[in-house]
Amino acid sequence: MNVGDYVRGVYKTGVYGGELLELEPEKQRALVKVLAVFKHPTQGDLHNPKQINVPLFHQRKALAQYEKAWMPLSSLKKLEEDLPAYKDSLKTALQKQKEALAEEASPWAEQSLVQLEELEKEYGL
Numbered sequence: 001m002n003v004g005d006y007v008r009g010v011y012k013t014g015v016y017g018g019e020l021l022e023l024e025p026e027k028q029r030a031l032v033k034v035l036a037v038f039k040h041p042t043q044g045d046l047h048n049p050k051q052i053n054v055p056l057f058h059q060r061k062a063l064a065q066y067e068k069a070w071m072p073l074s075s076l077k078k079l080e081e082d083l084p085a086y087k088d089s090l091k092t093a094l095q096k097q098k099e100a101l102a103e104e105a106s107p108w109a110e111q112s113l114v115q116l117e118e119l120e121k122e123y124g125l
Contacts, residue, residue: 001078007032010075013046014062015039017083020076021068029070034063036089040097043112050108059115061122062090091125 001007005020009032017036024030041060048054063069065086084092098116101109 001030001076006035006079006083007076008038008079009071009077011063011069011071012041013039013060014041016063016069016071017079017089023073024070025073028073030073030076031068032071032076034065034067034069034086036083036086037062037093038089040090040093040116043115044108050106052107052111057111057115059119061119062093087125090123094120094123094125 001020001023003020003023006017007020007030008015008017009030010016011032015038016032016034017038018032018034020030021033022031040062042049043060044057045051045054046058083089094116098113101113101116
């Protein structure tokens with residue numbers, strides 16, 4: 001991979017597509033400018049996965065279009081296909097996560113759906 005390549009990478013619990021801006025091999029990371037969302041971040045307390053009785057049930061937003069994030073080199077793969085438009089990709093990722101949560105039928109899934117509904121309004125989708 002080289003600077004300027006389009007990549008797919010993981011940032012926390014989300015998966016994004018974007019442009020590789022900087023490589024820092026000594027720190028095992030790369031700076032990526034976000035251009036698409038492939039997987040929306042997981043809601044809730046990541047230290048207590050799928051639990052609802054936690055001090056704070058976190059609402060996690062997707063990284064914004066053109067936001068820059070340091071991603072682990074080990075999570076990056078060069079993209080061969082075209083990147084979808086940011087808003088379209090965000091809508092698709094959000095919808096996929098909502099569908100998966102609707103099938104789970106647990107208190108955690110229900111609370112996650114509430115958070116995602118709020119985010120969907122905030123995103124203007």
